[in-house]
Amino acid sequence: MASRTARRLHLGPYRAAVIAPISHQNVTLSPNLAAQVDDATHEVARFDAELGYEIAPFSAVLLRSESAASSKIEHLTAPAKAIAQAELTPNGRNNAAAIVANTRAMTAAIALSGHISAEAILRMHAELLTTSAPSIAGRWRDQQVWIGGGDLGPHQAAFVPPHHRHIPAAIADLLYYIDRDDVPVLLHAAIAHAQFETIHPFADGNGRTGRALLHAHLRNKHLTRNLTVPVSAGLLTATDAYFDALSSYRAGEPQAIVEQIVHAAFAAITNGRHLVHDLRDIRQGWNDAVMSRRGTNTWRIADLLLRHPVINAALVNEQLGILTPNIYRSLSPLLDAGVLTELTTTRRHQMWQAPQVLRALDRFAARAGRRGRTSH
Numbered sequence: 001m002a003s004r005t006a007r008r009l010h011l012g013p014y015r016a017a018v019i020a021p022i023s024h025q026n027v028t029l030s031p032n033l034a035a036q037v038d039d040a041t042h043e044v045a046r047f048d049a050e051l052g053y054e055i056a057p058f059s060a061v062l063l064r065s066e067s068a069a070s071s072k073i074e075h076l077t078a079p080a081k082a083i084a085q086a087e088l089t090p091n092g093r094n095n096a097a098a099i100v101a102n103t104r105a106m107t108a109a110i111a112l113s114g115h116i117s118a119e120a121i122l123r124m125h126a127e128l129l130t131t132s133a134p135s136i137a138g139r140w141r142d143q144q145v146w147i148g149g150g151d152l153g154p155h156q157a158a159f160v161p162p163h164h165r166h167i168p169a170a171i172a173d174l175l176y177y178i179d180r181d182d183v184p185v186l187l188h189a190a191i192a193h194a195q196f197e198t199i200h201p202f203a204d205g206n207g208r209t210g211r212a213l214l215h216a217h218l219r220n221k222h223l224t225r226n227l228t229v230p231v232s233a234g235l236l237t238a239t240d241a242y243f244d245a246l247s248s249y250r251a252g253e254p255q256a257i258v259e260q261i262v263h264a265a266f267a268a269i270t271n272g273r274h275l276v277h278d279l280r281d282i283r284q285g286w287n288d289a290v291m292s293r294r295g296t297n298t299w300r301i302a303d304l305l306l307r308h309p310v311i312n313a314a315l316v317n318e319q320l321g322i323l324t325p326n327i328y329r330s331l332s333p334l335l336d337a338g339v340l341t342e343l344t345t346t347r348r349h350q351m352w353q354a355p356q357v358l359r360a361l362d363r364f365a366a367r368a369g370r371r372g373r374t375s376h
Contacts, residue, residue: 012155016161016163017161017162019166019195019198021170021173022195023177027191027255030255033255036262037187037258037262038184040266043266045223047272048223048224051273060307061279061306062227062229063106063107063228064083065361065364066232067100068099068365069233069235069365070207070211070212071102072236073239076098076102078094078096080361081309082095084309085343085351088310088314091131097132098132101127101132102208104127104128105124105125106212108120108212109124110216112216113215116178116216118171121201124213125138125139125202133205136204140164141202141203143164143203144160145200146160147200159247161198170201177192178220181221185217185218185223186223188217189217189261193217227272229269230271231264231268233271233272234263234265234266234268234368236368237369238260238263241256241260242264245260275364278360278364282357290302290337290339291336291337296330298330300322302339305354305357309353309354310343312350312351313350341353
């Protein structure tokens with residue numbers, strides 16, 4: 001239902017973007033921004049190299065944290081406990097389940113980063129939306145979409161992406177650009193991300209898929225080799241500036257999105273180091289609190305908790321190969337020390353949680369924060 005005036009505004013032709021190809025384009029940065037790109041690139045590589053081996057068990061935590069932050073940009077929020085529970089109970093329909101789906105999309109992006117193709121991008125999108133929107137998951141859109149302006153039509157929208165008939169050619173052009181090796185990696189990834197968001201090739205899930213693609217790009221060019229740097233957590237500190245930068249890119253001014261990705265990288269590294277420090281301290285504290293011999297299954301489960309702060313017997317068996325009758329005996333020292341607490345009471349669907357780890361993850365999300373407008 002809408003007024004006659006509102007309906008009249010949405011009659012007749014509308015203007016959709018016709019985007020310039022970028023396969024052979026070069027972006028010239030100001031000397032100051034070029035220096036910032038170099039500094040941020042160095043810091044990302046150092047973060048990955050220094051912590052990649054030491055915190056290998058934490059790499060899954062960083063990837064999950066990045067997925068949660070990327071989802072938060074799209075209004076999808078849930079506490080760490082709910083997200084960890086959703087990992088054990090698939091096929092849910094709430095925000096936590098959507099964040100878990102985004103983690104699957106991020107995981108697919110990293111796994112497919114060796115060869116970024118149209119099929120790889122479609123696979124990322126399929127992992128994201130197969131459960132919640134199977135009719136559009138893993139398919140280029142076959143309809144017009146728009147950003148802002150209401151649901152009646154695109155006439156009053158803030159941005160109208162290209163008509164869907166242009167998507168295959170625009171994606172092919174983007175992939176040619178991504179395949180280049182003559183562009184500084186962080187600049188390269190920022191421009192490719194902005195171009196993807198401008199093409200807006202899907203009916204839904206473009207932001208989350210585009211940020212997953214950004215991580216595939218960083219891994220493809222070997223800037224990151226071990227870890228997922230939580231760039232989306234950095235973008236969350238200034239969502240207004242991020243969306244404004246995408247708008248500036250669409251208007252032919254690319255420097256703003258490069259600047260936002262650079263700032264996000266610095267913020268991500270700071271927050272990521274803080275998270276790692278917290279997890280390291282938590283794990284060290286367990287050494288003094290848990291009464292169990294070194295090398296036992298109890299300590300293997302303790303290490304698992306840093307990756308999966310909510311567990312059940314099936315997960316422990318799958319990840320560590322410990323037989324179910326032995327799992328309960330191995331959990332006792334962790335329960336006695338307060339490292340674990342029971343999350344459920346029924347034996348059939350019993351779960352346990354590591355409260356300290358969950359609090360550290362919630363603090364990470366709180367530091368990332370959320371400022372600025374909330375739609376894109």
